[in-house]
Amino acid sequence: MTAHRFRSLLGGLALACAAALPAAAQNFPDRPIRLIVPFGPGGGTDLIARIVAERAGAALGQQMVVENRPGGGATVGIVALVQSRPDGYTLAVCPPICATAQSLYNPPPFNAERDLAPVTSPAELPLVLVVPRSLNVTDARGLLAAARVRQGGLSFASPGAGSSGHLAAEVFHRASGTQMVHVPYRSGAAALTDIVAGRVDFYFDTVASALAQIRAGEVVALGVTGTARVPQLPDVPTMGEAGVQGFDFPSPRLRVVAPAGTPAAILARLNAAFTTALADPALQARIQDAGGKAAGGTAEETRAELNEEAGRFGRLIREIGITAE
Structure with a gap:
């Protein structure tokens, strides 16, 4: 096979593949x-x-x-x-x-x-900031007040380093100007279990995950991420409405x-x-x-x-x- 014919064959195959692509998409899936x-x-x-x-x-x-x-x-x-x-x-x-x-x-x-x-x-x-009922905190300002007086600061749960729950808590940490300790878990379910039990002080969980525990009164919701309240929790303010200055974390x-x-x-x-x-x-x-x-x-x-x-x-x-x- 000559070099010219080989190049022509390759060109023909490329054109055939390109022509077949729309047909493949039409038959997909x-x-x-x-x-x-x-x-x-x-x-x-x-x-x-x-x-x-x-x-x-x-x-x-x-x-x-x-x-x-x-x-x-x-x-x-x-x-x-x-x-x-x-x-x-x-x-x-x-x-x-x-x-x-x-x-x-x-x-x-x-x-x-x-x-x-x-x-x-x-x-x-959207994420929601939740705390155990045993913490006796009803709003974000109360959580910040507790962080200022607690020796060693508050602890916060996350489903792992670099997760959205971890990053939201770090933004909250920065905005608060207080000492806080990260407690990572292998899963969100394990983190929420320890929040319910009062072993950790707060957690930024997804609304999807924490909604049942919030509605059952097992945890207290203090604020949601984003710029607007979520329909599932109409009485829970955004973090900005809750008075946390400098908290900027889109859902x-x-x-x-x-x-x-x-x-x-x-x-x-x-x-x-x-x-x-x-x-x-x-x-x-x-x-x-x-x-x-x-x-x-x-x-x-x-x-x-x-x-x-x-x-x-x-x-x-x-x-x-x-x-x-």
């Missing part, structure tokens, strides 16, 4: 899609992922199967995604670790910019991502399915009942949000000197 949740079953992220997956799968005409892959501070599930084929049949729910891993780990287990292809941001998960978002290299036409098909699902008022109500807030957005908007979050959280992690434990 022709089998079930796997949605990795990098946490165990039963938590707020898992519940909201299942709610959204059910409707997005229906919009695609295929089942979207949730697979729980916990471990490594949520990195195990994301690494599994990165190592999968970029064909649109494996997705993952990406928690804030996707924005923080690059700053937390040396070396990082993945690079969000290089390894992930954002699809959309289906939900926002974290969940993002759906695919492996880098997934064809753009397939990413567009997936985004359209999630957009259709999230436009349903019944789905929005179910997400709200689960403690979240329906969001959405294009792949480009989701990428921009992820990059912004990585920059903001990265600066905080470096300034405080947080490392993965």
Whole structure:
């Protein structure tokens, strides 16, 4: 075979692949899609992922199967995604670790910019500051007053170094000007259990996770992150309304991502399915009942949000000197 004919053959193959891509997207999906949740079953992220997956799968005409892959501070599930084929049949729910891993780990287990292809941001998960009933504190000012008089300061729980709960508590710590001690746990459920028992003084948990304990009176909610109150807890003020000056911590978002290299036409098909699902008022109500807030957005908007979050959280992690434990 001559060099000219070989180059012509390669060119023909490239044109054939390019021509086949829209057709592949039109036929996508022709089998079930796997949605990795990098946490165990039963938590707020898992519940909201299942709610959204059910409707997005229906919009695609295929089942979207949730697979729980916990471990490594949520990195195990994301690494599994990165190592999968970029064909649109494996997705993952990406928690804030996707924005923080690059700053937390040396070396990082993945690079969000290089390894992930954002699809959309289906939900926002507001955080709520909760304390044990035994602390006898009813508002954020009371918590700060307790921190000022407690020798050694207050202790705060988190589901791991660099988690959104940890970072929110560090922002609160900075705003308070008081001494506080971080107590990391292997899971949010374990952290909340010790808050209920009064073994730790406060915890920034997701509303989705803490809502049942708040409504049962097992813990006291003092404030929520973000700029607006959440419908699930209308009587709980924002941290700004609660009088915590200098507290600036937007509510974290969940993002759906695919492996880098997934064809753009397939990413567009997936985004359209999630957009259709999230436009349903019944789905929005179910997400709200689960403690979240329906969001959405294009792949480009989701990428921009992820990059912004990585920059903001990265600066905080470096300034405080947080490392993965």
